[in-house]
Amino acid sequence: xxxxxxxxLSSRMASGEITSVxxxxxxxxxxxxxxxxxxxxxxxxxLNPDAAAIAEERDSERAAGRVRGPLHxxxxxxxxxxxxxxxxxxxxxxxxxxxxxxxxxxxxAGKLRKAGAVILGKTNLSEWxxxxxxxxxxxxxxxxxxxxxxxxxDRSACGSSSGxxxxxxxxxxxxxxxxxTDGSIICPAQTCGVVGIKPTLGxxxxxGIIPIxxxxxxxxxxxxxxxxxxxxxxxxxxxxxxDRVTASARKHAPRDYTQFLAADGLKGMRIGVARNMLxxxxxxxxxxxxxxxxxRELGAVIVDPANLPNWNRFGETELEVLSYEFKHDLNRYLxxxxxxxxxxxxxxxxxxxxxxxxxxxxxxxxxxxxEAQSKGPLSSKSYRKALxxxxxxxxxxxxxxxxxxxxxxxxxxxxGGPAWAIDLANGDPSSWDMESTSPAxxxxxxxxxxxxxxxxxxxxxxxxxxxxxxxxxxxxIAYAFEQARPARKPPQFLPAAAM
Numbered sequence: 350x351x352x353x354x355x356x357x358l359s360s361r362m363a364s365g366e367i368t369s370v371x372x373x374x375x376x377x378x379x380x381x382x383x384x385x386x387x388x389x390x391x392x393x394x395x396l397n398p399d400a401a402a403i404a405e406e407r408d409s410e411r412a413a414g415r416v417r418g419p420l421h422x423x424x425x426x427x428x429x430x431x432x433x434x435x436x437x438x439x440x441x442x443x444x445x446x447x448x449x450x451x452x453x454x455x456x457x458a459g460k461l462r463k464a465g466a467v468i469l470g471k472t473n474l475s476e477w478x479x480x481x482x483x484x485x486x487x488x489x490x491x492x493x494x495x496x497x498x499x500x501x502x503d504r505s506a507c508g509s510s511s512g513x514x515x516x517x518x519x520x521x522x523x524x525x526x527x528x529x530t531d532g533s534i535i536c537p538a539q540t541c542g543v544v545g546i547k548p549t550l551g552x553x554x555x556x557g558i559i560p561i562x563x564x565x566x567x568x569x570x571x572x573x574x575x576x577x578x579x580x581x582x583x584x585x586x587x588x589x590x591x592d593r594v595t596a597s598a599r600k601h602a603p604r605d606y607t608q609f610l611a612a613d614g615l616k617g618m619r620i621g622v623a624r625n626m627l628x629x630x631x632x633x634x635x636x637x638x639x640x641x642x643x644x645r646e647l648g649a650v651i652v653d654p655a656n657l658p659n660w661n662r663f664g665e666t667e668l669e670v671l672s673y674e675f676k677h678d679l680n681r682y683l684x685x686x687x688x689x690x691x692x693x694x695x696x697x698x699x700x701x702x703x704x705x706x707x708x709x710x711x712x713x714x715x716x717x718x719x720e721a722q723s724k725g726p727l728s729s730k731s732y733r734k735a736l737x738x739x740x741x742x743x744x745x746x747x748x749x750x751x752x753x754x755x756x757x758x759x760x761x762x763x764x765g766g767p768a769w770a771i772d773l774a775n776g777d778p779s780s781w782d783m784e785s786t787s788p789a790x791x792x793x794x795x796x797x798x799x800x801x802x803x804x805x806x807x808x809x810x811x812x813x814x815x816x817x818x819x820x821x822x823x824x825x826i827a828y829a830f831e832q833a834r835p836a837r838k839p840p841q842f843l844p845a846a847a848m
Contacts, residue, residue: 442490621655
């Protein structure tokens with residue numbers, strides 16, 4: 350099944366060459382041989398015991414002439430904070446929720462089932478979507494252990510959707526879903542050499558997903574090709590009465606994003622280069638420069654420089670907002686689990702972690718949680734002021750201002766640098782030379798990453814982001830770029846980077 354796209358798998362099922370059952374069984378064997386043994390990437394935290402039975406149902410439907418769409422019979426993995434009402438658990442990687450079964454499907458899982466997808470299992474993640482300790486290790490959870498980068502096993506898969514990105518990169522599924530508050534789709538996708546999109550806030554419902562912060566949280570797809578990601582997003586986008594922010598999706602969510610994909614999609618696109626966000630790594634900048642030259646050759650109008658104003662002036666207030674919302678949103682989620690859950694509030698989680706410190710906190714603590722617990726209600730003046738500040742600097746005086754002033758369709762930056770070495774003693778690097786994710790994440794605007802090159806065999810991606818609801822534009826640009834520069838190479842599961 351290595352490197353098979355959703356389009357290829359769907360075509361082969363249509364011809365009768367393979368079945369959903371055979372695909373599902375092949376992925377399960379591959380997970381056993383590569384993920385749980387062999388290189389031991391450890392990206393899958395739990396397999397769906399009903400996956401084969403679901404695949405058999407999809408094959409029966411196909412035989413009867415009922416094909417639900419391009420995802421019919423396609424095995425998909427979900428991050429372990431996305432609720433499924435089945436025999437799998439939903440834990441956010443935390444032992445405090447071990448054994449917890451969601452009372453209902455998340456809206457996203459329900460949409461995938463309706464589209465005919467086979468939910469293959471759950472992926473590991475940075476525990477609590479990386480909102481527990483200040484010195485966390487990306488891709489590590491107390492329930493799931495450590496997920497490794499399939500390109501070099503001593504390197505990070507980034508976080509928090511590490512398992513979803515690593516599984517896609519290693520061809521353990523046809524596609525996967527992660528979630529992002531700030532960087533948790535884009536960083537793992539680019540670090541693992543795959544395509545990922547963080548949609549506009551409100552395009553994909555968050556109901557049934559373990560939260561961090563409602564003003565920034567969103568789920569989004571990860572795949573090996575732009576086409577795959579476009580199909581996956583189209584399947585789950587739409588309005589959900591239980592998530593009010595999705596009301597606008599009724600007029601902004603097309604049924605099929607693949608209609609915007611064309612090899613000449615860069616022609617006439619005005620793309621601004623945010624040079625003030627590129628950092629100083631000459632190797633990464635060289636990849637960006639060659640990508641810019643290619644886009645220009647393909648007919649794009651490159652506006653260079655197009656520096657993004659205020660891109661780094663909201664770091665502290667972003668943390669303030671996330672702390673307030675985490676307490677409020679998590680308490681509400683945990684209360685919905687009912688009396689069988691071991692924890693019913695953030696306070697309970699903090700207490701559980703302390704009582705089980707040797708298992709839960711062997712490498713880093715829970716400073717983010719205790720800080721959030723100290724916050725007041727969302728009516729607090731400091732919260733409302735910080736949220737307004739963030740939105741003003743990232744929207745009206747940030748992305749929207751630059752796009753309007755320069756007449757842009759999108760902004761381009763490097764997604765990040767090569768994967769860093771895993772360091773359980775010290776956690777992730779405390780400082781970054783570049784920052785691609787925060788402006789779009791805080792604004793709630795769409796952001797897509799596509800493989801663009803590599804450094805010592807470690808993938809490096811290029812990012813495009815734009816104003817709200819401009820996913821069609823980003824897909825158009827990203828697909829044309831991908832077709833002209835097929836930079837993705839399958840991982841070789843090396844023990845260390847090829848220095």
